[in-house]
Ligand code: FES
């Protein structure tokens with residue numbers, strides 16, 4: 001298939017790429033740009049491991065044409081760290097053992113990032129609802145929820161200190 005030029009904004013940088021019109025965003029991220037944080041965990045858009053933010057909204061990059069994202073701001077897990085340091089949610093995952101194999105983790109991180117951008121103080125039920133499209137096959141979820149709650153507390157403390 002003939003490639004076409006596309007301009008994609010990813011993690012604050014503009015990339016001009018020649019891509020096939022049917023190229024999926026996940027494949028472009030991983031194969032063309034070496035942004036391998038987003039994972040392909042399934043074949044049927046059911047696991048959420050490939051979740052990225054497109055203009056702030058969580059989207060499955062395995063089910064999204066890369067070309068359709070032109071003019072939008074794409075954020076991957078590589079763009080979550082703040083000034084070179086781990087974001088609160090990433091640090092909390094490490095502190096609480098929220099990841100085992102880690103394959104699902106980037107997708108969870110992106111979904112949590114979106115949740116906290118629209119709801120600074122989600123209840124446990126709201127956290128569970130928000131994460132219902134992300135599957136983890138290892139952790140049993142308990143440590144993951146602890147990590148998320150701890151990240152929320154850390155954010156609140158940070159805000160109170162400002
Ligand atoms: S790889 Fe996209 S939902 Fe599973």
Ligand code: FES
Nearest residue numbers: 100104136137138
């Ligand atoms: S930590 Fe292994 S799938 Fe979630």
